[in-house]
Amino acid sequence: MNKQVDLKGKRVIASKHVKLGQKNRKGQTYTDVNDIFYKAEQTPNFLTGSEVIKEAIRRASVGTSVAYPITPQSEAAALIGELYAEDYLDEYFRGESEFAVMGQCAGASFGGHRVFTTTAGPGTLRAMENFPMWAGSRLPIQVCVTCRGINSPLSIQPDTLEMHYLLETGMLVWHAETAQDLYDYILKGFIVAEQPDVHVPIAVCCDGFFVTHTKDTVDLSPEELCLTPYNPYESPVTCMDMEIAPYRMMRDPFVMKSNYINYSTHASWQQEIKAAVERSRKHTIALLDGLIDEHNSDREILIVTSGTAVSQSREAIRLLEEEGIKVGLVKIKTVRPFPYEEIKRATKHAKHIFVPEFNVAGWMAREIKSTIPDNERVYCGPHVAGGMTMPSEVIVEEIKTHLGIKTAQNSR
Amino acid sequence: MSKEKIQICEDLADIMPPEYHKLVESATFGNQDRGWKDIGSSTELIEQHSLCAGCPESIAFRYILASLPAPEDTVFVGSTGCTSLVFPHVAVHNIHSLFGNQNAIASGLKRTLKSRFPDVEKDVVVLAGDGATVDIGLDMTMQSWFRQEKFTTICFDNELYANTGGQESGLMQKGFVAKMAPKGKNFEKVRLPEIAREAGCAYVALLTVSKPNRVEQVIKNAVLIAREVGPTFVQLYTPCILEIGKQSMEGLDEMKDSESIGGRFVQKEYISDEAQKLLDSIKIETKERKKAAKEAAKKPVNA
Amino acid sequence: MSRMNIRISGLGGQGAVTAAHLLAMAANKDGKFSISNPFFGAEKRMAPAESYARIGSERIYDRGELVYPDVIMIFHPQVITMQKSYTAPFYDGIKENGLVIINTTDDLLTDEDHKRLEDLNVAVLNHDATKLALEIGKTELSTNMAMIGACAGITKIVSLKALDGAIKDRFGKKYVASGGTATLDEAIKKKYAKKEMLLKANMDTITKSYEIATEWAEKQDLNLVTV
Amino acid sequence: MSHYEVKAGPEAFLPPAAATMGNILPDPGEAHIGGKIVPEEEAYEHAARKILGAKVPTIFPGPLVLWKWNDHVAAKAKAIRELANEVPMRLIPMADYRPKYPKIDAAVEINPNHPNLTIWHNKIDVCIFIGVHCHQANLALKMIRASTNCYTMAMCAMAGHEDACLSFRDADLEKIQRLTAAVKKLKAEGVEVQANSFTQFQMDRSGFVVEPVN
Incomplete structure (x- = not known):
C-alpha cells in the first residue's frame, strides 16, 4: 500500500x-x-x-x-x-x-x-x-x-x-x-x-x-x-x-x-x-x-464520505452541535486514487465512523473498511437511493440511534 | 507530415536492423503513382502477416496498402477480428480499440486531424470485418454515413466470424450452415452496398480481391472522394478458406466463382454525381501530369 | 444561525423552478446565503414539478428535496386535488409556525387538513395568483411572479429591490436553461414585444401581490422564522 | 521516503509497479536512485560508475531518437553515439513497439514485449533506456526487473521512471552530454572500464556489416 x-x-x-x-x-x-x-x-x-x-x-x-x-x-x-x-x-x-x-x-x-x-x-x-x-x-x-x-x-x-x-x-x-x-x-x-x-x-x-x-x-x-x-x-x-x-x-x-x-x-x-x-x-x-478535507477529525465520532453526502453531513453536524454532540468530518475528494493513508491517519482517534451514502450498495463504506484498522468502527449508513433525498435530520437520527442516544423517533 | 520525416538518424543508422533501412529506402511514401505493382518491393506495406496461409485477406491488405494515395498521412482504424493480427506489421499508424465502434473512433479522429492540420490531407481509413461493420457496429457505421463523416470504410466480407471459429454473421448467405446457425442461416445476406448508398455514401463499391488493378482503382477512388465529397464504402469479398472448407490454394478460385455472372460478388459501383465530377477532374489532372513528366524526360538535361 | 426553507409545488410549465431560482437570487442580492434547486421527473407539461429555495444567515450545504419546509407554495390547485405532488399530503413535513400559500380562489383543504395545520400553528393563505397575473401581467405565465410576491410580502425574506434585480438578471439577458424553457421565454417575450415591458409587467405583478399579502399578514398572528 | 527499493532483479514472477509501492517521481532538478530522490548531480556520477563497472553496459535507444522526426532528436542521437563511444557501450535499438512476427532477433534488437530475451542473450548487466515512450519503457523496465539481473537506468525526456533502478527526468541533449562528461571525469580520475571487449555490430539493408563479437 x-x-x-x-x-x-x-x-x-x-x-x-x-x-x-x-x-x-x-x-x-x-x-x-x-x-x-x-x-x-x-x-x-x-x-x-x-x-x-x-x-x-x-x-x-x-x-x-x-x-x-x-x-x-x-x-x-x-x-x-x-x-x-x-x-x-x-x-x-x-x-x-x-x-x-x-x-x-x-x-x-x-x-x-x-x-x-x-x-x-x-x-x-x-x-x-x-x-x-x-x-x-x-x-x-x-x-x-x-x-x-x-x-x-x-x-x-x-x-x-x-x-x-x-x-x-x-x-x-x-x-x-x-x-x-x-x-x-x-x-x-x-x-x-x-x-x-x-x-x-x-x-x-x-x-x-x-x-x-x-x-x-x-x-x-x-x-x-x-x-x-x-x-x-x-x-x-x-x-x-x-x-x-x-x-x-x-x-x-x-x-x-x-x-x-x-x-x-x-x-x-x-x-x-x-x-x-x-x-x-x-x-x-x-x-x-x-485528497481529503478534514474538519475536527480528532473527534471520537466522525463522518467520512464524498459528494453531496458531505453537504448533508455538514448540516447534520451543525444540528448535532446544537445538542452538544461533537462530530468531525472527513471529505473524500478523490476516490481514485483512493486516499488510503490520509483516511487511516484522519480516523486514527475515531471510535465511531459513519459513512452516509446516496446508493444502496454502500461501496464507499466498503472502501473505507478495507483501508483502516479496527474496521468494526465503521457504520455503513445512512443510505438512500433512487433519487431520495438525505435530510440532515435523518443522519442525526441514525447517528444518535447507533450511539444509543434516545430520540423522539427511536423511543417510539 | 511529409515522407521526409520517415528517416533514420544518421548517427544511429548503422545499428538499425535491415527491415527499417528497407522501409526508408524503398518505401513509396510520397509517390503519387504508387499502386498494387509495388507490393513486391515496398516494405512499408506488410512484410509478414500472421494470417492463415493463403488467406485472401492478406493479399487484400497488401493491395489496399499499396493503393493508398498518401500512406505517410493516413491513419487506419481497425476492429476486433483477424485484421487486428496484421495491423502491428503495417507501417502506418493504426488504432485498435473495441469491437464495433471503429466508425465512431474514425469520426472523432478524422475531425481532430482536420482541425489540427487544416492544410494537410490526413486520410482516415476504417478496415474491419463483416461482424464489426454490419452486426455489432451497424449503428455506428451508418450514423457516420448519415453525418457525412469524411473517411473511407472498408469491410472485409468473409461472410462469417472467422476469428472466433466460423459463426453466422449478417453478411452470411442464406441457408449456409455454420456455428450458431445449425439449421442454416434463415435470412438473406444483408444488402450493405444498397444501405450504404441510401445512408449517404458518395461512393460505394462491391468486389472481390481477385483482380489487383480493380482493387487499386476502387481504393484510390474511395479515399480521394472521402477527402473532398463525403463518406465512402468498399466491401471486399475475402473468403475465409478455412471456415468454408477450402484449401490454401483455392481462395482465388472461390473469389472468381463468386464474381462471375449471377454470383454474390459481381462488381458493383455507385458513384454520386459530385463524386463522379471529382473523379473526372482527377483523371484529367493525372493525364496532364504524366504527359508533362514524359515531355520533361524527353528534353535534354542542359536545355 | 437562522434558516428559511421554502418548498414550491407546481406543475410543469408554471415556472416553479424559475420561482425558486428568483427567490434564491434575490436573497443572494440581499446579502443572505441561498441555494435553490428543482426536482422533477421526465420533462413534461402539467406533470408534478417541485423546487426548493433555502435562505439563511450562514452558508448552506443542505440540498435536494426539501423534506422539512417552513413555507410551502402551491402553484396549482391540482397539486392538492389530483395529488400531483411528490409529498402527500402536500403539507407533509411542514414545520411548526409555518406558512402555506395556495394559488386558488376556493378553500381546497379538508377539515382534517385544517385541523392538522392548526395544531402546528401553520397559517394558510388562499391567494388568487393566476387572476393577478392575468390582470397585471396580462398572461397566466406570470402566476409564478404573483406567488413570489405573496411569499415576499408575508415573510419579508427578500426585498422588492432584490427581486427586481433578480428578474433583470434572469430575463434581461440571453439565458437558455433548456430547450423547453427557452421556448417558454420566447413565448413570453413575443407577448410583450419588448423585454423591458416584460420586466416591468413581471415586477408590477410581484409588487401588487406583495402589497396584498403584506396587508393579509398584518391581520394574522404569525410567528414565522426570520433570516 | 520510500521503503521500496528498486533493485536489479530477478525480483518476482510479477513484481509490483514501483509507483503502487509509494515511490514518487523526482521533481525537476532531481533524479532517483533505487527509488530514493537525489539531486540530479549525484545521479550522473552514480550512473557513470554503474556504467564503468559493468561487464556489458548497453544503451537501448528508442524510436524517439532513432527516427529523425525533428532536428533536436538528430542532435540527441549524435550525443548518444558519443556516450557509447566514450565508455564504450553497446547500442541495441528499440525501433518500434509492435509484437514482432515471427520472432525478434535478440542479439541485435530489443522489443518491449520481450525485453528479457535481449538482456539474457547479450548478458547485459547495466542498461540505459533513451528515447522510448514512457508507457513502453515502463513495461520493459518492469519486465527486466522481474526476470533478469540487469541494472536499469532511464534518460527520460519527461517525468522519469520509478521502475528503473535509476532515472533522470527532462533529459534533453545537454543531459546526455553531462552523463558523457561524468564518465570522462571518472575515467580521468582513474576509474577503469570493466566492460568485456566487444565489437559494436553494424548493419545496412543487406544485413550485418560488422557482426557482434563478444
Missing part, C-alpha cells in the same frame, strides 16, 4: 508549454493553472451546476466535445454546444449513443485533442466498455459524470451507484461536493490527467440535480484566462497523427497471441495504468490541496 505523499504548498508542474502567455482566437490568454486559481481574482456568480460546467469548459481550451442527451447532463452538454457556436471549441457534435460518443471521444483524443464529454446513469453503463479502453490506451479524456439511478425501475434522480462501476476502469475518479468543486475539478482535472506520467482519463463526478440543477454561489476565475492547450507530443504514448515515430505503430498492439509476447506484457500494462493513477497523487495534492 502506498505511503502518503506530502506535497502541500507545492505547485503542480503544469504549464511549461510554449504557448504560455499567448492569446487564443477568442482573445483569452493561455495561463498556468496555478495562476488561474491562486493569482487571479475569483468573482462570485450565482449559477446552476450545468452553467458552471459551461463556464469551466469556456476556460479549458478544449479541442473536441461530443454530446448525447440523457438527464441530468443534457443541459451541460447543450450549453457546451453554445460555446462551440461561439468558437471556443474546435469540434462539437451529437453522437448516436454513449457507447459511440465515448468512441468518438477516443478518436479525437488519439488524434491529439483535449476532449471533454458528459454522461449520466444508464448512459455511463452503456459507455462502460470504452472506459478501460481509454485508460489502457492512455487517453487523458475528461468525462463529467452527473450521477443518477441506473437500476430498473427507471429513475432520473441522483444516486451514486454508477461511480462504483468506474472504480476499476483505470480512470481517475474525483467526486465534487458542490458546483464550486465541479468548476475547480474540471479545470484542474485536465492538468492532472494530462501530466505525461499520469496521462489517463478522468471522471469528474457529481450528484445529478443536487449539483447540476442547483443554483449556488460559485467563484469563477476571469473569463480572459484559459488553460494552456494540450500538447499531444508530451505523452507517454504515440499520438496517432503520423507526425511522430515510430511509424510502424499500433495503438494498442494486440498483445494476445502467446507466440509474439510474454503474457507479463499484458499484466505489466495493467500495472502501469494503476501506477499512472498512483502518480496522479503528487499533482492532485498540489492542486486540490490534498
Whole structure:
C-alpha cells in the first residue's frame, strides 16, 4: 500500500508549454493553472451546476466535445454546444449513443485533442466498455459524470451507484461536493490527467440535480484566462497523427497471441495504468490541496464520505452541535486514487465512523473498511437511493440511534 | 507530415536492423503513382502477416496498402477480428480499440486531424470485418454515413466470424450452415452496398480481391472522394478458406466463382454525381501530369 | 444561525423552478446565503414539478428535496386535488409556525387538513395568483411572479429591490436553461414585444401581490422564522 | 521516503509497479536512485560508475531518437553515439513497439514485449533506456526487473521512471552530454572500464556489416 505523499504548498508542474502567455482566437490568454486559481481574482456568480460546467469548459481550451442527451447532463452538454457556436471549441457534435460518443471521444483524443464529454446513469453503463479502453490506451479524456439511478425501475434522480462501476476502469475518479468543486475539478482535472506520467482519463463526478440543477454561489476565475492547450507530443504514448515515430505503430498492439509476447506484457500494462493513477497523487495534492478535507477529525465520532453526502453531513453536524454532540468530518475528494493513508491517519482517534451514502450498495463504506484498522468502527449508513433525498435530520437520527442516544423517533 | 520525416538518424543508422533501412529506402511514401505493382518491393506495406496461409485477406491488405494515395498521412482504424493480427506489421499508424465502434473512433479522429492540420490531407481509413461493420457496429457505421463523416470504410466480407471459429454473421448467405446457425442461416445476406448508398455514401463499391488493378482503382477512388465529397464504402469479398472448407490454394478460385455472372460478388459501383465530377477532374489532372513528366524526360538535361 | 426553507409545488410549465431560482437570487442580492434547486421527473407539461429555495444567515450545504419546509407554495390547485405532488399530503413535513400559500380562489383543504395545520400553528393563505397575473401581467405565465410576491410580502425574506434585480438578471439577458424553457421565454417575450415591458409587467405583478399579502399578514398572528 | 527499493532483479514472477509501492517521481532538478530522490548531480556520477563497472553496459535507444522526426532528436542521437563511444557501450535499438512476427532477433534488437530475451542473450548487466515512450519503457523496465539481473537506468525526456533502478527526468541533449562528461571525469580520475571487449555490430539493408563479437 502506498505511503502518503506530502506535497502541500507545492505547485503542480503544469504549464511549461510554449504557448504560455499567448492569446487564443477568442482573445483569452493561455495561463498556468496555478495562476488561474491562486493569482487571479475569483468573482462570485450565482449559477446552476450545468452553467458552471459551461463556464469551466469556456476556460479549458478544449479541442473536441461530443454530446448525447440523457438527464441530468443534457443541459451541460447543450450549453457546451453554445460555446462551440461561439468558437471556443474546435469540434462539437451529437453522437448516436454513449457507447459511440465515448468512441468518438477516443478518436479525437488519439488524434491529439483535449476532449471533454458528459454522461449520466444508464448512459455511463452503456459507455462502460470504452472506459478501460481509454485508460489502457492512455487517453487523458475528461468525462463529467452527473450521477443518477441506473437500476430498473427507471429513475432520473441522483444516486451514486454508477461511480462504483468506474472504480476499476483505470480512470481517475474525483467526486465534487458542490458546483464550486465541479468548476475547480474540471479545470484542474485536465492538468492532472494530462501530466505525461499520469496521462489517463478522468471522471469528474457529481450528484445529478443536487449539483447540476442547483443554483449556488460559485467563484469563477476571469473569463480572459484559459488553460494552456494540450500538447499531444508530451505523452507517454504515440499520438496517432503520423507526425511522430515510430511509424510502424499500433495503438494498442494486440498483445494476445502467446507466440509474439510474454503474457507479463499484458499484466505489466495493467500495472502501469494503476501506477499512472498512483502518480496522479503528487499533482492532485498540489492542486486540490490534498485528497481529503478534514474538519475536527480528532473527534471520537466522525463522518467520512464524498459528494453531496458531505453537504448533508455538514448540516447534520451543525444540528448535532446544537445538542452538544461533537462530530468531525472527513471529505473524500478523490476516490481514485483512493486516499488510503490520509483516511487511516484522519480516523486514527475515531471510535465511531459513519459513512452516509446516496446508493444502496454502500461501496464507499466498503472502501473505507478495507483501508483502516479496527474496521468494526465503521457504520455503513445512512443510505438512500433512487433519487431520495438525505435530510440532515435523518443522519442525526441514525447517528444518535447507533450511539444509543434516545430520540423522539427511536423511543417510539 | 511529409515522407521526409520517415528517416533514420544518421548517427544511429548503422545499428538499425535491415527491415527499417528497407522501409526508408524503398518505401513509396510520397509517390503519387504508387499502386498494387509495388507490393513486391515496398516494405512499408506488410512484410509478414500472421494470417492463415493463403488467406485472401492478406493479399487484400497488401493491395489496399499499396493503393493508398498518401500512406505517410493516413491513419487506419481497425476492429476486433483477424485484421487486428496484421495491423502491428503495417507501417502506418493504426488504432485498435473495441469491437464495433471503429466508425465512431474514425469520426472523432478524422475531425481532430482536420482541425489540427487544416492544410494537410490526413486520410482516415476504417478496415474491419463483416461482424464489426454490419452486426455489432451497424449503428455506428451508418450514423457516420448519415453525418457525412469524411473517411473511407472498408469491410472485409468473409461472410462469417472467422476469428472466433466460423459463426453466422449478417453478411452470411442464406441457408449456409455454420456455428450458431445449425439449421442454416434463415435470412438473406444483408444488402450493405444498397444501405450504404441510401445512408449517404458518395461512393460505394462491391468486389472481390481477385483482380489487383480493380482493387487499386476502387481504393484510390474511395479515399480521394472521402477527402473532398463525403463518406465512402468498399466491401471486399475475402473468403475465409478455412471456415468454408477450402484449401490454401483455392481462395482465388472461390473469389472468381463468386464474381462471375449471377454470383454474390459481381462488381458493383455507385458513384454520386459530385463524386463522379471529382473523379473526372482527377483523371484529367493525372493525364496532364504524366504527359508533362514524359515531355520533361524527353528534353535534354542542359536545355 | 437562522434558516428559511421554502418548498414550491407546481406543475410543469408554471415556472416553479424559475420561482425558486428568483427567490434564491434575490436573497443572494440581499446579502443572505441561498441555494435553490428543482426536482422533477421526465420533462413534461402539467406533470408534478417541485423546487426548493433555502435562505439563511450562514452558508448552506443542505440540498435536494426539501423534506422539512417552513413555507410551502402551491402553484396549482391540482397539486392538492389530483395529488400531483411528490409529498402527500402536500403539507407533509411542514414545520411548526409555518406558512402555506395556495394559488386558488376556493378553500381546497379538508377539515382534517385544517385541523392538522392548526395544531402546528401553520397559517394558510388562499391567494388568487393566476387572476393577478392575468390582470397585471396580462398572461397566466406570470402566476409564478404573483406567488413570489405573496411569499415576499408575508415573510419579508427578500426585498422588492432584490427581486427586481433578480428578474433583470434572469430575463434581461440571453439565458437558455433548456430547450423547453427557452421556448417558454420566447413565448413570453413575443407577448410583450419588448423585454423591458416584460420586466416591468413581471415586477408590477410581484409588487401588487406583495402589497396584498403584506396587508393579509398584518391581520394574522404569525410567528414565522426570520433570516 | 520510500521503503521500496528498486533493485536489479530477478525480483518476482510479477513484481509490483514501483509507483503502487509509494515511490514518487523526482521533481525537476532531481533524479532517483533505487527509488530514493537525489539531486540530479549525484545521479550522473552514480550512473557513470554503474556504467564503468559493468561487464556489458548497453544503451537501448528508442524510436524517439532513432527516427529523425525533428532536428533536436538528430542532435540527441549524435550525443548518444558519443556516450557509447566514450565508455564504450553497446547500442541495441528499440525501433518500434509492435509484437514482432515471427520472432525478434535478440542479439541485435530489443522489443518491449520481450525485453528479457535481449538482456539474457547479450548478458547485459547495466542498461540505459533513451528515447522510448514512457508507457513502453515502463513495461520493459518492469519486465527486466522481474526476470533478469540487469541494472536499469532511464534518460527520460519527461517525468522519469520509478521502475528503473535509476532515472533522470527532462533529459534533453545537454543531459546526455553531462552523463558523457561524468564518465570522462571518472575515467580521468582513474576509474577503469570493466566492460568485456566487444565489437559494436553494424548493419545496412543487406544485413550485418560488422557482426557482434563478444
